[in-house]
Amino acid sequence: MxxxxxxxxxxxxxxxxxxxxxxKLDNLLPKxxxxxxxxxxxxxxxxxIIEFGPNSGVNLxxxxxxxxxxxxxxVEINANxxxxxxxxxxxxxxxxxxxxxxxxxxxxxxxxxxxxxIHINPEYLDRAYKALYDNSKKYILIIEYYxxxxxxxxxxxxxxxxxxxxxAGEIMSKYKNLKLIDYGFKYKLDNNFPLDDVTWFxxxxx
Numbered sequence: 001m002x003x004x005x006x007x008x009x010x011x012x013x014x015x016x017x018x019x020x021x022x023x024k025l026d027n028l029l030p031k032x033x034x035x036x037x038x039x040x041x042x043x044x045x046x047x048x049i050i051e052f053g054p055n056s057g058v059n060l061x062x063x064x065x066x067x068x069x070x071x072x073x074x075v076e077i078n079a080n081x082x083x084x085x086x087x088x089x090x091x092x093x094x095x096x097x098x099x100x101x102x103x104x105x106x107x108x109x110x111x112x113x114x115x116x117x118i119h120i121n122p123e124y125l126d127r128a129y130k131a132l133y134d135n136s137k138k139y140i141l142i143i144e145y146y147x148x149x150x151x152x153x154x155x156x157x158x159x160x161x162x163x164x165x166x167x168a169g170e171i172m173s174k175y176k177n178l179k180l181i182d183y184g185f186k187y188k189l190d191n192n193f194p195l196d197d198v199t200w201f202x203x204x205x206x
Contacts, residue, residue: 005121045138106135141200
């Protein structure tokens with residue numbers, strides 16, 4: 001693929017491959033089921049979903065367990081992750097592409113990212129926002145690290161690979177018909193279902 005940024009190359013190649021092995025499905029799945037059960041209390045009439053950057057596919061598995069009849073689709077930059085996701089046989093379609101290049105005529109009831117926007121070059125975030133907006137008929141779900149102002153932090157010894165900011169606020173400023181439906185926080189020291197200090201935002205097109 002013809003990538004525009006060093007961050008895309010980072011995830012499409014060796015580091016992305018190691019990330020797949022590091023994130024074990026058995027450990028993450030109960031936590032993700034808990035997360036999505038909380039979020040999906042606020043959605044209605046969702047027949048199809050697209051996830052950008054599913055990597056190991058744990059979100060897709062969790063969603064399918066909660067919504068067995070839902071039609072799942074995925075856009076993933078790492079070829080090995082795509083192979084693994086296809087083996088799960090959960091998705092109607094899986095594209096091996098970057099969110100920054102993805103174009104598709106179909107729209108989905110819900111478009112989501114989880115731990116993806118934080119790894120995108122900030123100069124190209126508008127493209128990612130556009131992909132989420134253009135591919136959503138109704139809902140956009142953003143599950144990312146939050147910070148009120150943009151900040152770059154070290155990521156496992158790598159510079160310029162993790163950026164925190166108010167992604168939901170920015171996309172709502174860009175697309176005025178997006179409204180906040182709900183949001184929540186998952187704490188890394190939660191006694192039952194700890195996740196890595198992520199904040200989720202559920203937005204709806206009005």
